[in-house]
Structure formats: C-alpha cells, structure tokens
Amino acid sequence: MQERRLKENQTISNEEEIEEKNSEVVEEFLDDEKVRLTAELKEINEKYLRLYAEFENYKKRVNKDKEELIKYGTESLLLELLPVIDNLELALKHASDKISEGLVQGVGITLKELRKTLEKFGLSEIEANGKPFDPLVHHAMNQVERDDVDEKTVVEELRKGYIFRDKVLRPSLVTVSKKPVVSEREEDSEKEIKINKIIEEES
Structure with missing residues (x-):
C-alpha cells in the first residue's frame, strides 16, 4: 500500500515536472513568438510609413506639376505669338x-486687342527705355557713348521683352549707354576753359 502511494506520489511529481517543463517550453515559445511578431510588426509598420511618405511626396509632386501646368501651360503658345506682335508693331x-x-x-x-487679351493670361511688357540696365530682363546688343544719361542706362529698345506671370518669357534687346571716352585734347581744352573762367572771375 505504501509502495503504491509512493508510486502515485512519484507519478504525480513526474506529471507536475512534465507540466512545469511544458509550461516553461510554452512560455519560452510564446516569448520567442512575441519577440518575432513584435519585430515583424515593427518592420511592417516601418514599410508602411515609408510607403505612406513616398505616396505623400508623389501626391505633392503631382499637385505641383499640375499647378505648374495650369500656371505655365499657355507659355509655349504665348512664345509663339510674340513674333506676331513684333510683326504688327x-x-x-x-x-x-x-x-x-x-x-x-x-x-x-x-x-x-491682342495685347489686352494676352495681358489677361499674365503676359506683360518689360519696361526698358530710360531704365537702368538689368541683365535679368535686358539683353544688351550694343553700347553707345552718351553724356546726357547715367552710365548703363537703356537708351534704345531694339525688341520688346515680355514677362509671363513671374517668369521672363523673352528678354528685351537693348542698347545701353556708357560714359564717353574723353581724349587728351578734349581734356586739355576743358582744363583750359576752366582756367580761363577762373582768371576772368578773378580779374
């Protein structure tokens, strides 16, 4: 009887050990699975965030391209019409x-009427005559000596330039002033005139 009890106790003890080991194995498996699933979830989440960011950037690019197309879509047509304006002028x-x-x-x-219509679409003339030379909107074709205007002033517009919205569609072709080169003779005669004036004033 005692032997039987011992065997039963041993069996119970063995079963408890097995159950404990099984529990540990299951717990270890669950921990490993949890770590694996957490890493997998993190990777999937990172992929999702990357894809989402790429998609958002793509949407922004498409919207920007669309806005550019709407804003500057008529640019090539306007560029083709400029020679027509030139010829009419x-x-x-x-x-x-x-x-x-x-x-x-x-x-x-x-x-x-053509100018008025093109202005509605954002085309405007670049001011040139009498303005200081600006390389962003003017293209200098030649220079002339002038003493009646400041140096680097546009004195003649050879071909009109145009701005489309905020972009130079075609620069103005212009003639720009430069200081006259004074020869030594002219310089000497100017000095002589000044000296004569001073002498006249003193006497």
Missing part, C-alpha cells in the same frame, strides 16, 4: 502714306 512703325489710313487703324486696333 513693325507694320505700324513702317506704314507708308501709300497704305490706307483705315488699314493702319485696323492693324493698330488688332494689336491693341
């Missing part, structure tokens, strides 16, 4: 007496 400038007055007026009205 030349026609008016060189209109002779032989051409009927009505035709000249018609060309003038057409040019005026």
Whole structure:
C-alpha cells in the first residue's frame, strides 16, 4: 500500500515536472513568438510609413506639376505669338502714306486687342527705355557713348521683352549707354576753359 502511494506520489511529481517543463517550453515559445511578431510588426509598420511618405511626396509632386501646368501651360503658345506682335508693331512703325489710313487703324486696333487679351493670361511688357540696365530682363546688343544719361542706362529698345506671370518669357534687346571716352585734347581744352573762367572771375 505504501509502495503504491509512493508510486502515485512519484507519478504525480513526474506529471507536475512534465507540466512545469511544458509550461516553461510554452512560455519560452510564446516569448520567442512575441519577440518575432513584435519585430515583424515593427518592420511592417516601418514599410508602411515609408510607403505612406513616398505616396505623400508623389501626391505633392503631382499637385505641383499640375499647378505648374495650369500656371505655365499657355507659355509655349504665348512664345509663339510674340513674333506676331513684333510683326504688327513693325507694320505700324513702317506704314507708308501709300497704305490706307483705315488699314493702319485696323492693324493698330488688332494689336491693341491682342495685347489686352494676352495681358489677361499674365503676359506683360518689360519696361526698358530710360531704365537702368538689368541683365535679368535686358539683353544688351550694343553700347553707345552718351553724356546726357547715367552710365548703363537703356537708351534704345531694339525688341520688346515680355514677362509671363513671374517668369521672363523673352528678354528685351537693348542698347545701353556708357560714359564717353574723353581724349587728351578734349581734356586739355576743358582744363583750359576752366582756367580761363577762373582768371576772368578773378580779374
């Protein structure tokens, strides 16, 4: 009987040990699984965040491209129309007496309406004559000596320039002033005149 009890106790003890070991194994497995799943979840989350960021950047790029297209979509058309404006201006400038007055007026009205329409789309003329030379909007074709204006002033506009919204569509072709080169003779004669004036004032 005692032996039987001992065997039963031993069996219970063995079962408890097995159960404890099983419990430890299960716990260890669950811990490993938890670590693995946490790492996997973290990796998936990072991938998701990267993809989300890339998608957001893509959306921003598409929106920016769309805005640029809307804003500057007519740029190439306007660029093609500039020679038409140039030719109409030349026609008016060189209109002779032989051409009927009505035709000249018609060309003038057409040019005026064309300019007005293009202004609605954001096209504006670059101011040039009498303005200081600005390499961002003016393209100097030549220089002339002038003493009646400041140096590097636009004295003649050879071809009109245009700005489309905030972008230079075509720079103005201009002639720019420079200081006259004074020869030694002129310099000497100027000095002589000044000396003569001083002598006259003193006497």
